[in-house]
Amino acid sequence: xxxxxxxxxxxxxxxxxxxxNARAVSSPHEGIxxxxxxxxxxxxxxxxxxxxxxxxxxxxxVGPVSLKGRRAIERHMADVIxxxxxxxxxxxxxVFPGADYAAETGRAAFLDRAGARVTVLSYMTLWKKDxxxxxIHRDVSVPVAVDSxxxxxxxxxxxxxxxxxxxxxxxxLPMTGSFGQHGDAIAKLALWLGQAGVKPLGPPFGxxxxxxxxxxxxxxxxxxxxxxxxxxxxxxxxxVRQIDDGLVAYAVIGGPRDGQDRPWPQLAQWAExxxxxxxxxxxxIWSSETxxxxxIAVRR
Amino acid sequence: xxxxxxxxxxxxxxxxxRAREREFAGALARADVDALxxxxxxxxxxxxxxxxxxxxxxxxxxLLQHLVDSGVERVEFQEEELFAVGELVCERGTARLLRASxxxxxxxxxxxxxKHExxxxxIHRDWAAQ
Numbered sequence: 001x002x003x004x005x006x007x008x009x010x011x012x013x014x015x016x017x018x019x020x021n022a023r024a025v026s027s028p029h030e031g032i033x034x035x036x037x038x039x040x041x042x043x044x045x046x047x048x049x050x051x052x053x054x055x056x057x058x059x060x061x062v063g064p065v066s067l068k069g070r071r072a073i074e075r076h077m078a079d080v081i082x083x084x085x086x087x088x089x090x091x092x093x094x095v096f097p098g099a100d101y102a103a104e105t106g107r108a109a110f111l112d113r114a115g116a117r118v119t120v121l122s123y124m125t126l127w128k129k130d131x132x133x134x135x136i137h138r139d140v141s142v143p144v145a146v147d148s149x150x151x152x153x154x155x156x157x158x159x160x161x162x163x164x165x166x167x168x169x170x171x172x173l174p175m176t177g178s179f180g181q182h183g184d185a186i187a188k189l190a191l192w193l194g195q196a197g198v199k200p201l202g203p204p205f206g207x208x209x210x211x212x213x214x215x216x217x218x219x220x221x222x223x224x225x226x227x228x229x230x231x232x233x234x235x236x237x238x239x240v241r242q243i244d245d246g247l248v249a250y251a252v253i254g255g256p257r258d259g260q261d262r263p264w265p266q267l268a269q270w271a272e273x274x275x276x277x278x279x280x281x282x283x284x285i286w287s288s289e290t291x292x293x294x295x296i297a298v299r300r
Numbered sequence: 301x302x303x304x305x306x307x308x309x310x311x312x313x314x315x316x317x318r319a320r321e322r323e324f325a326g327a328l329a330r331a332d333v334d335a336l337x338x339x340x341x342x343x344x345x346x347x348x349x350x351x352x353x354x355x356x357x358x359x360x361x362x363l364l365q366h367l368v369d370s371g372v373e374r375v376e377f378q379e380e381e382l383f384a385v386g387e388l389v390c391e392r393g394t395a396r397l398l399r400a401s402x403x404x405x406x407x408x409x410x411x412x413x414x415k416h417e418x419x420x421x422x423i424h425r426d427w428a429a430q
Contacts, residue, residue, distance in 0.1 A: 044318040060392075062409045065430045094425075096413060099307065103413055105345070105425060122347045124385060124411045124427035126390055138392055140385075140411040140427040144348045199402070287430060 008221040029095055030125055031134030036090060043088055056128055056137045063121065063141035064252050065161060080162055085118060085271035099149035102127045102134065107144070120144045160251050162268040162298065167245035170205075170225040171198070171234050178216055182206065185224045192238055200226040205285040211264075213281060249276060250295040252287075262294055271298050308384045308416070312387050314422050317414060328375055331368045337361040338401045341415050341422045349408060349430035367397070372405055374398040388424065389414040395428065406430060 019263045026034065035054050042050035050076035063066045064082050067076055091107040104127060121141040128137035173189050177183060193200055209221040225243075234240050249271040251263070268278060280297025287293060320339060323331040326336035339345075340418050346354040346363060354363040383390040391412045397405045406427040415424035 034319070062411075066409075093304075095423075096385050096388055098346050098384060098388075101383045101390065102386045103388070103390055105427070122353060122427070124347070124413075124425060126385070126411065136390075138390075138411060140409065140429050142349060142429055143429060144352075171426075183421075200404075203404075229381075 017052055026134075027126065028097040028129075028134060030128070032095060032102065032104055035127075035136075036092075040088055040090075043081070044083070048074050048081055048084070054135055056130055056135045057138055059135070059139075060138045061141070063139070064143055073074070076161065078110065083110045085110050086113045087115070095150050096209070100129050101137070102129075108141075117139050123247075125193055127220045160249060160267055162247055162274070162276065165245055165248045165250075165295065166185045168201070168227045169230045169232060169240060169242050170209075170238045171224040171232060172223045172241055173237060174239065175222045175227060176220075176221055179220065179222070182224065187224055189238070192234070193228075196232075196234070198228050198232055200228060200273045202227040203285060203287050205283055206280045208284075211282075244297075246280075247298050247300070248280075248283075248295045249278075249298045250293055262292075264296075267294055267296065271296070276300055305307070306387070307374070308387065308389050310384055310389065313414070314379070314382060314420065315401050316389065317389065318379070320345045320414075320421055321375075323376075328368070329373055331373070333361055333365050333368055336364045339423055341417050341424045344424055346428075348425075348426075348428045363365075370405070370412075371399050372397045373400040386414065387416065389421070402404070414416075415418050 026189045039051055039054050042048075042054075052070050055070050055073050058068075059070060059073060061073065062167065067073050089109045089149035090106055091108075092104060094103075094105045094199070096103040104125045105123065107120060109124050110118045112118050120143070122144050123139060123141045125136055127134045132138075148246055171189065171193070173185050175185050189204065192198075204221060204224060204226050209223075212220065215221075225241075228240065232240050239290050249267055251290065262284070264282060271278065276298035277300070278296055281300045285293040285294040285295060316402065324336060324339055326335075327339070337360050340357055340360045342357050344357060344359055344360050348354075348363070352358045374397070376398070377393060378395075379384070379391060379393040381392050383392075390409070391414060393412075394407060394409050396407045396422075399405060408430055410426060410428040412423055412427075413425040414421045416422075416423075
């Protein structure tokens with residue numbers, strides 16, 4: 001299992017005076033240092049609104065969690081703080097200055113309330129001179145190694161979030177019985193896609209209609225699928241269906257497709273504690289050979 | 301642009317960057333790792349979704365060799381936006397890596413700093429998230 005990273009941007013958690021408390025625009029180096037110290041102080045105070053103020057209105061963060069816009073960032077900050085993240089240590093590597101934009105690279109280690117490292121991200125941030133302050137405009141973060149103790153904490157609920165998911169069409173293969181059939185089921189689907197000349201629009205995924213805790217293995221009901229263009233048709237045993245949009249609780253984790261150590265109970269408990277009701281089957285999206293997104297529909 | 305110390309003109313840089321990406325795609329199709337590595341600056345740094353950061357052209361060459369060895373033969377770039385950062389160009393976009401069969405191996409979103417060096421634009425810093 002690789003990593004679950006609850007942060008959407010790195011510079012995310014770094015600085016103190018809110019940009020709102022403007023001071024004269026300084027050089028990029030000074031402006032970034034000023035913002036970073038302000039973000040760190042805001043994180044230590046648990047002030048998600050102040051943290052979000054260090055981003056441009058239309059900031060975009062790309063990484064284990066991707067966000068667009070200051071409001072989305074503020075909501076995510078509140079979740080991160082609620083998870084127990086309270087501090088960050090930064091290792092700034094480089095600053096490339098410019099008149100209106102500056103780029104920064106570095107590493108950020110995020111710490112819980114006990115001061116223990118939860119995860120480390122390598123980041124490149126594009127800062128924008130915005131009025132009287134330098135604010136984060138774009139950020140790409142790449143997770144780096146997380147130790148096993150941190151992974152255990154993450155699996156206990158530190159990596160979960162809620163977002164809107166888009167509707168999509170998918171070709172599905174309904175299955176019953178052992179989960180050990182995953183490889184064969186996906187291979188059948190892939191073969192069908194190739195024979196039908198249908199280009200999948202995304203990675204394969206699985207949906208789980210019950211669980212080993214509820215029924216004997218022989219009665220397990222699940223299905224695998226690939227996103228496909230609307231209008232695709234298929235014959236039994238394959239089915240083309242629309243997967244509806246809506247709120248989902250989710251986590252991105254590492255590990256193989258057939259991993260058995262998914263923190264589904266923790267994800268469900270995390271959502272219920274936040275007054276969400278589970279409203280759909282569990283779903284795993286196998287983004288790559290080493291990364292899985294866990295997703296479950298919720299409502300309030 | 302424009303080498304030198306002036307701020308790059310993004311419109312003219314855009315066409316040159318696309319040409320460099322076409323060179324990248326061609327070299328990848330040929331599995332020509334030296335040509336791929338030549339698209340980077342001598343002190344480039346690349347941080348991707350897998351493995352440690354690649355530092356310097358030799359480090360980048362090793363990363364690209366791994367990419368080629370894993371069966372990736374095609375890439376489709378999609379630019380989303382360009383920014384001028386001093387003498388550099390910052391590009392945000394996506395890259396879809398594919399096998400020869402057309403199977404997508406991975407899609408990344410990246411932020412790349414392009415630097416004009418030795419008479420052409422080269423990748424100087426590249427961070428890519430899955």
